[in-house]
Amino acid sequence: MKINNDKTIFWNYDKNCIEFVEQTLLPVQYNIIECDRVERLAKAIKRLEVRGAPALGVAGAFGIALSCLEHDDCNMEAFFKLVSDDAKYLKSTRPTAVNLSWGITRVLDKIKSSGTLKEARETALMEAEAVAREDEAMCHSIGNYGAEYLPDKCTVLTHCNAGALACYTWGTALGVIRSAVKAGKDVSVISCETRPLNQGSRLTAWELSRDNIPVKTITDSTAAFLMKKGEIDAVIVGADRITPDAVFNKIGTYMHAVCARYHNIPFYVAAPYSTFDATGKESDIIIEERDREELAFCGNKQLMPKSVPAINYAFDPTPMELVTAIFTEKGVLKPPFTKDFPIA
Numbered sequence: 001m002k003i004n005n006d007k008t009i010f011w012n013y014d015k016n017c018i019e020f021v022e023q024t025l026l027p028v029q030y031n032i033i034e035c036d037r038v039e040r041l042a043k044a045i046k047r048l049e050v051r052g053a054p055a056l057g058v059a060g061a062f063g064i065a066l067s068c069l070e071h072d073d074c075n076m077e078a079f080f081k082l083v084s085d086d087a088k089y090l091k092s093t094r095p096t097a098v099n100l101s102w103g104i105t106r107v108l109d110k111i112k113s114s115g116t117l118k119e120a121r122e123t124a125l126m127e128a129e130a131v132a133r134e135d136e137a138m139c140h141s142i143g144n145y146g147a148e149y150l151p152d153k154c155t156v157l158t159h160c161n162a163g164a165l166a167c168y169t170w171g172t173a174l175g176v177i178r179s180a181v182k183a184g185k186d187v188s189v190i191s192c193e194t195r196p197l198n199q200g201s202r203l204t205a206w207e208l209s210r211d212n213i214p215v216k217t218i219t220d221s222t223a224a225f226l227m228k229k230g231e232i233d234a235v236i237v238g239a240d241r242i243t244p245d246a247v248f249n250k251i252g253t254y255m256h257a258v259c260a261r262y263h264n265i266p267f268y269v270a271a272p273y274s275t276f277d278a279t280g281k282e283s284d285i286i287i288e289e290r291d292r293e294e295l296a297f298c299g300n301k302q303l304m305p306k307s308v309p310a311i312n313y314a315f316d317p318t319p320m321e322l323v324t325a326i327f328t329e330k331g332v333l334k335p336p337f338t339k340d341f342p343i344a
């Protein structure tokens with residue numbers, strides 16, 4: 001498998017389009033997709049070809065740059081209307097991950113005062129690049145803060161993929177692990193497979209094994225037993241949205257947090273300020289529900305009787321009282337988290 005880039009999503013200046021790693025094909029195939037239409041980007045986000053909160057922020061930002069290129073042959077008023085329609089459409093593709101709408105709004109706000117199409121296009125692309133570069137710096141900073149919290153030798157359990165593939169590069173939860181390893185710590189990882197789309201067994205295991213960081217995959221339901229056996233020293237996960245009362249992350253995260261508390265294991269969250277939603281409330285947040293087919297089939301193999309419906313939530317909220325600390329790019333937040341709640 002030839003890997004020619006360590007970035008998950010980036011702008012191709014020769015072809016004036018977005019390129020991204022197609023994550024549904026991993027770990028079997030590593031393909032980079034060229035995307036020059038907003039419609040294609042929306043499909044990629046819905047299908048999880050591009051996924052993970054910070055990567056969605058970058059995708060949304062570049063999506064507006066793409067939208068600015070798509071619309072010409074119109075006056076500025078019509079142009080802004082078309083771009084903000086695209087923005088609304090892109091935001092609707094995944095409602096829970098706040099970074100997507102954050103990245104889109106940031107670029108949209110920046111182009112508002114542009115007087116010409118050319119100015120709007122250049123501004124949009126510059127701002128989207130800034131979002132991407134800042135994401136890289138933030139991940140390294142989160143990693144450095146979080147690494148301090150890991151013992152010199154430890155086993156960390158993680159859920160889903162909060163790695164380089166979920167960001168521009170490096171990762172949040174996996175960024176902490178990478179930074180700890182870089183600092184000389186001996187870290188092994190237990191990667192929960194993360195049913196139904198297996199971001200843990202497909203993506204986290206792939207990323208870490210490429211970096212020669214010891215990783216083993218378990219079924220999600222094995223986590224509590226390993227905790228009971230004393231084989232997990234800490235849990236670290238990423239987040240899709242953090243409100244003052246809950247951390248929203250991949251379905252199953254809540255279960256790990258409850259089990260970690262029962263077994264006295266620290267439960268850490270690693271996320272940038274762009275994932276915080278200071279005005280949100282757990283009960284008001286829309287939890288994305290996905291197709292029955294994701295549960296009912298594994299490839300072509302049918303796993304459920306045709307007549308049985310599925311409940312397929314993509315995320316769950318973990319109450320703040322179960323969170324030991326949150327690693328951000330500006331430092332480590334500890335309970336009570338409502339004090340100085342971050343605003344992006």
Ligand SMILES: CSC[C@@H](O)[C@@H](O)C(=O)COP(=O)(O)O
Binds near residue numbers: 173
């Ligand atoms: C740094 S990524 C944090 C989260 O986005 C990640 O843990 C997660 O839940 C991703 O879900 P996904 O549905 O694969 O986009």
